[in-house]
Amino acid sequence: MPFHPFAVEQFLSEMEHGVRFNFSESGVHPMSYAALFAMAQIDTEALFDTLVDYPQVNGFQTLRERIAALYDGAGAENVLVTVGATEANTLIANTLLEPGDNMVVFRPTYEQMAGNARNLGIELRLVNLIEDEGWAVDRDALAASVDDRTKIIHVVNPNNPTGGVLSIADRAAILASAERVGAWIVADEVYAGTERATDIPTASFWGQEARVIAINSMSKAYGLPGLRLGWLVAPQDMIPALWRRHEYASISASMMSMKLAEHALAPATRAKLTERARGLIRRGFETLTEALQEHPGVFSVVPPQASAMSFVKFDLPLGAEAFALRLLREQDVLVIPGNKFGLEGHFRFSSALPEPHLREGLARLNALTSEILANAG
Template identity: 40%
Template sequence: MRFVPFELERWQSTWENRVRFNLAESGVHPLSVQELLGLAGASAVPLLEVRLGYSQSNGTDLLRQRIAALYPGASPDHVLVTTGSAEANFVACWRLLEPGDKVAMLLPSYLQIWGQAQNLGAQVRGFDLHAGNGWEPFPEEIRAAIAPGTKLVVVTNPHNPTGHVLSDDARRVILERSREVGAWLLADEVYAGAELNGKTTPSFWGSYDKVICVSGLSKAYGLPGLRIGWLVAPPEFTAESWARHDYTTIGPAGASDHLAGVALAPGVREKIIERTRRILNANYPVFEQWLKRFGDTFSWHPPQAGAICLVKYRQGVGALDVVERIRAQHSVLLVPGEHFGVPQHIRFGYGNELSELQAALAETELGLKRIFTD
């Protein structure tokens, strides 16, 4: 079987710490440990006292309780703590997919499950989000993609790379059709909480008995370096995913588990989300003004969530080529649309510190003007 690489993560892993400006990030400027503790009004002593042994491998009881509290009706037995939401997606797919299985998912998308499902021998079929329809999918295309016999349906909501939040109608059609064909529904909700309008996207949790909700602290909480994610699913599914996790990372780092518990403490969580939304709302207008300076070169829908904006450009040059030239000549990292399955687009991250964002955009402008007039 041919290995399908995860091109987006290869691109980011290779360059994100080697460029001067990183506009490839989809979360906001991360908190430091000190800032997190300051925001929580917590002492550093319990962190310093964390013993560096193996921590509880499915997540400490306290952390699983705090995560379960976010999902009505869930108990700690529904929760598996993972090393990032990426690992939650991975173990869920591993638990479910066998060669020949059918998977349906939104396109464009963060292509982790797209590639992973194929690496497990499954066949993946996309249903499009249409730019001309405000990044909404068409109901008949959802139904066609979720064909009878589909084992797994995958949605990312809020969505990466568009920042779109699915309408109630689209959610309903996806749920109804998943139920009709008996498919599992994996909802990657890692951007929930990072909505610009302050309205938290409703979770798919509780809407169907075969739902797996995946989330984590990397995006809405600005804590990707903790590498804490989770899945919430029926306890049997969670236990079977935990058995896969024994083969991947064994367990989360204890210091990260502790700090995740601090971040998810009642009252603290809300402050972190508020910080994220403040950054998004301060930065997006600056970014949008910058886009407008290019006249009719770009078209886009303002994102509803996440520090990301998917932008289409008019010129015929490929996005892989554009971003490589901007990286090599200007040391700014962007993401080409090809990495999400949508050519002639660039995904910009705008969650950096404002002064850094402005400097990065000025540098990018120099490069783009040259590339687009060549």
């Protein structure tokens, strides 16, 4: 089977290390271990007394209970702890998808699940999100794309790269389409809890329909990407098949990652992490929109409802990748060009960062924009 590289992650792997102003990431600014230990009031002596050993393969009982508590009607038996959300996606693709299946994917979106399916030889059916309607689902296209060979409808909600949250009507259309053909809904919900204009978290697809698998991680909303700790929540009878593939893929997440995630997901600490994330997201987006107004008519953005990032549309005489590469070479600023998500004329920009760093990087983006406009004239 021909192998298709993961465009977004290949771009990041090749470009991000050593860059001074990295606005390409999709989570809130990472915490230090010291800050996490202080916030969670972790007993470091007890923590450091832990053996550097294999942990429980499917995840510590207490950790799975804390994860399950985030999903109505779920128990620890519905949870499998994975090495990030990326492993969860891979396990699901390898468990559910078979030759002859198709998978419905919305675009633009983070295409790790789609890439797994494509590399398995699965037909992808792309349904566009409509920018002029606030990145709403094209419901007619969704209805036309789903048939009796559709095994999975994959959603990222809140969305990466747009930060959009599915409306009640769009959620209902997805649920109805899945129910009509008996498809699974695989819902990547790693940005739940990063809402910009409300303190009400984005509702999970879990519990809305029998054939749902929900995915999340410690990386995006919690600012702890280095733990490489994720999970999936699935019907109990699906867990063994996923677990068996987990044993092939990674055996388990690390002992220390599980222990720190367990501390981070204690209710009091989780509330503090959420408050921190929303503060960075809300201040950062205000700073970004202020900076983009320096060149009227050049930049526009549908305000993200959640997440640490914005999918910025631009009107300049060069393509998305050329603009991103000039930013990197000339200004030491990294953004992800929209063509890596299948959409030209855009770039993904993460603004949930410390304010002085964010402002200096945006000044550099505007300096290059001024130069491009001057030369175009």
